[in-house]
Amino acid sequence: MSEQQYIEFYSECRDMIMSKSTAVMNNERDKAFELFKQYGFPSQKVERYKYTDVDKAFAPNYGILFTPLGIAPSSYIFSLKDAPKDMTAYYNRLADTSDGITLLNTMLAHECLLIYVPKNTKVEKPINVDNWIRGAVPSMMNRRLLVVLESGADATVIVGDHATDQQAFLTTQVVEVFCHDNSRLDLYEIEETTPGMNRFSNVYIHTENDCNVRHSCITLHNGTTRNLCDVSMEGQYTEVTLNGCAIASATQHIDNNTLIRHIAPNCTSNELYKYVVDEQAVGAFAGKILVEKDAQKTSSQETNNNLCASPEARMYSQPMLEIYADDVKCAHGSTVGVMDETALFYMRQRGIPEEQARMLLKNAFMGQVIDQISYEPLRSKLYVKVEKRFLGELEKCKTCNLCK
Amino acid sequence: MLEIKNLHANVNGKEILKGVDLTIRDGEIHALMGTNGAGKSTLSKVIVGDPSYEVTEGSIMFDGHDLLAMKPEERANAGIFMSFQQPIEIPGVSMANFLKAAVNAKRKYQGLDPMKASDFLSMMREKRKLVSMDSKLVNRSVNEGFSGGERKRNEIFQMAMLEPTFCILDETDSGLDVDALRIVAEGFNKLRKPETSAIIITHYQRLLDYITPDTVHVLLDGRIVKTGGPELAKQIEDNGFDWIKGGSINYDFESVTC
Ligand SMILES: Nc1ncnc2c1ncn2[C@@H]1O[C@H](COP(=O)(O)OP(=O)(O)OP(=O)(O)O)[C@@H](O)[C@H]1O
Numbered sequence: 001m002s003e004q005q006y007i008e009f010y011s012e013c014r015d016m017i018m019s020k021s022t023a024v025m026n027n028e029r030d031k032a033f034e035l036f037k038q039y040g041f042p043s044q045k046v047e048r049y050k051y052t053d054v055d056k057a058f059a060p061n062y063g064i065l066f067t068p069l070g071i072a073p074s075s076y077i078f079s080l081k082d083a084p085k086d087m088t089a090y091y092n093r094l095a096d097t098s099d100g101i102t103l104l105n106t107m108l109a110h111e112c113l114l115i116y117v118p119k120n121t122k123v124e125k126p127i128n129v130d131n132w133i134r135g136a137v138p139s140m141m142n143r144r145l146l147v148v149l150e151s152g153a154d155a156t157v158i159v160g161d162h163a164t165d166q167q168a169f170l171t172t173q174v175v176e177v178f179c180h181d182n183s184r185l186d187l188y189e190i191e192e193t194t195p196g197m198n199r200f201s202n203v204y205i206h207t208e209n210d211c212n213v214r215h216s217c218i219t220l221h222n223g224t225t226r227n228l229c230d231v232s233m234e235g236q237y238t239e240v241t242l243n244g245c246a247i248a249s250a251t252q253h254i255d256n257n258t259l260i261r262h263i264a265p266n267c268t269s270n271e272l273y274k275y276v277v278d279e280q281a282v283g284a285f286a287g288k289i290l291v292e293k294d295a296q297k298t299s300s301q302e303t304n305n306n307l308c309a310s311p312e313a314r315m316y317s318q319p320m321l322e323i324y325a326d327d328v329k330c331a332h333g334s335t336v337g338v339m340d341e342t343a344l345f346y347m348r349q350r351g352i353p354e355e356q357a358r359m360l361l362k363n364a365f366m367g368q369v370i371d372q373i374s375y376e377p378l379r380s381k382l383y384v385k386v387e388k389r390f391l392g393e394l395e396k397c398k399t400c401n402l403c404k
Numbered sequence: 405m406l407e408i409k410n411l412h413a414n415v416n417g418k419e420i421l422k423g424v425d426l427t428i429r430d431g432e433i434h435a436l437m438g439t440n441g442a443g444k445s446t447l448s449k450v451i452v453g454d455p456s457y458e459v460t461e462g463s464i465m466f467d468g469h470d471l472l473a474m475k476p477e478e479r480a481n482a483g484i485f486m487s488f489q490q491p492i493e494i495p496g497v498s499m500a501n502f503l504k505a506a507v508n509a510k511r512k513y514q515g516l517d518p519m520k521a522s523d524f525l526s527m528m529r530e531k532r533k534l535v536s537m538d539s540k541l542v543n544r545s546v547n548e549g550f551s552g553g554e555r556k557r558n559e560i561f562q563m564a565m566l567e568p569t570f571c572i573l574d575e576t577d578s579g580l581d582v583d584a585l586r587i588v589a590e591g592f593n594k595l596r597k598p599e600t601s602a603i604i605i606t607h608y609q610r611l612l613d614y615i616t617p618d619t620v621h622v623l624l625d626g627r628i629v630k631t632g633g634p635e636l637a638k639q640i641e642d643n644g645f646d647w648i649k650g651g652s653i654n655y656d657f658e659s660v661t662c
């Protein structure tokens with residue numbers, strides 16, 4: 001239903017978008033448009049979208065922003081237009097061409113941020129990408145990120161998602177990550193936005209032999225968030241870790257959907273997602289581990305633990321395991337719990353006010369996933385941010401210049 | 405200090421306390437004994453305000469305040485401390501953060517500023533020594549992986565940190581080895597001020613050898629059925645409760661035959 005306005009927009013503005021963009025991207029646009037007209041947005045009948053109403057989020061009439069990328073000179077970050085080498089072999093090669101949101105993003109994104117780490121290069125400092133959306137009217141932004149780690153490359157990437165004004169916003173994001181042999185990537189996505197934000201993020205990760213890849217998806221403050229993360233483990237002896245921290249209160253909505261495909265043998269995957277849903281918030285986690293028939297000696301552990309901190313909060317948890325190989329070690333589990341009343345009372349008996357006792361318990365619950373963050377400066381920062389979040393002090397982010 | 409009148413309390417709709425009267429003046433130590441399931445822990449939890457217990461009748465006054473109208477944290481800040489019979493663990497909440505929150509909550513209640521970090525750390529060190537608690541335990545989460553005895557000692561350590569004026573020790577002696585019992589009891593005596601009063605719940609005389617009670621009560625089936633001096637505890641240790649129960653069993657029997 002709400003597809004129509006995007007179809008019209010593309011038909012009218014195709015040339016304008018192309019003029020702002022580059023051949024690598026423009027070559028994919030019309031194909032995506034044809035498929036988008038065919039599939040449209042996924043309805044809630046589509047298995048992987050059953051917890052989020054896509055149509056509703058895309059229905060308003062947003063002004064579509066074509067803000068140019070602001071990139072500080074760096075050896076590893078580029079606009080795709082200025083890529084140090086031809087990226088045709090990478091761009092839009094992982095993205096799922098049956099996903100309406102990915103298709104829309106491919107049609108409309110005019111620029112693509114490229115993180116390119118050449119062979120055997122270790123990037124010492126983390127690469128920071130900060131996304132901002134601002135606007136006086138309801139606005140939409142379509143972001144695209146391409147991460148290419150050549151063999152032996154090593155990098156930490158921190159992507160922040162921010163919004164300031166109390167406005168209705170919609171962002172689509174497609175991230176494609178290529179990890180060649182023996183590379184190491186630590187990728188963080190941290191959302192600190194506003195209640196008016198609708199975030200749709202699709203991340204696609206491809207790993208080869210002997211890689212170590214960690215993806216941490218952290219939602220500290222948001223409106224409606226839908227994060228999809230698909231990992232295809234195509235090489236052997238690779239280890240993939242997916243961590244998630246989702247904190248929702250008021251009427252916030254957080255839906256994380258992950259798929260780890262073990263295609264090659266001898267790989268390990270670990271997944272831990274934790275949610276604290278409070279007040280009338282809704283959380284959803286659906287994670288599938290798919291072990292294909294050649295993926296012998298796979299070891300996989302998937303865990304989803306959730307805390308429903310109020311009687312009105314809702315949590316949907318759906319861990320899935322699908323195994324076609326016979327020599328594997330896989331386990332998955334999920335829990336949905338409520339506040340531990342005995343622990344609460346114990347703290348109150350010591351004089352700690354009930355609200356603070358609840359905060360301490362929520363913080364302790366989430367601490368376990370923050371403990372997993374391997375980049376220490378970020379870990380310390382997140383302990384503080386998570387605590388502030390539970391204290392209700394994160395409604396506005398005080399660290400950034402724009403909010404000051 | 406504490407005045408309980410005709411207290412009736414239910415848990416899950418079942419009446420456990422069936423009319424308890426108890427008065428404890430400043431500086432007094434009262435021992436509370438009684439058979440398993442008699443209602444001793446229930447009485448303690450009602451005093452500290454555990455929301456799973458429902459008071460159906462009666463009153464509790466504490467230093468002139470209507471205790472039953474106060475939240476558990478207010479009761480604690482007013483000076484009431486209970487050493488739990490079964491202290492639970494709180495994974496992920498460090499002892500330091502937990503105690504800092506508790507100490508500063510009490511200071512706030514008293515109109516004082518939060519304690520300086522350095523003062524807090526030296527206070528922890530000092531009180532820890534008082535109950536000979538291993539520094540390793542203090543660096544963990546609250547009671548996480550603590551042995552039964554370590555948990556009991558931790559309760560007394562927390563009591564030392566919070567300096568209450570009214571303490572309930574619910575079977576703090578059970579689970580402690582002989583040396584630990586002495587250390588904990590001596591720690592309690594050192595912490596005690598002249599006006600501190602306490603209810604000591606125990607099944608054994610050995611704790612009362614260190615902390616001499618002024619009064620001993622026997623609670624059976626939700627009522628205090630006997631009150632005496634310290635010698636009552638010794639009599640119970642030697643003879644059990646049957647001789648006390650005796651009268652009421654006969655009475656029931658007679659009333660049935662009438
Ligand atoms: N939450 C509860 N739900 C149901 N019954 C309860 C609950 N708490 C206490 N009771 C019951 O109330 C009665 C009194 O229990 P309480 O713990 O007060 O006994 P106690 O005198 O402390 O015994 P002990 O010496 O074994 O510690 C028991 O029969 C117990 O089973």
Ligand SMILES: [Mg+2]
Nearest residue numbers: 444445446489
């Ligand atoms: Mg008891």
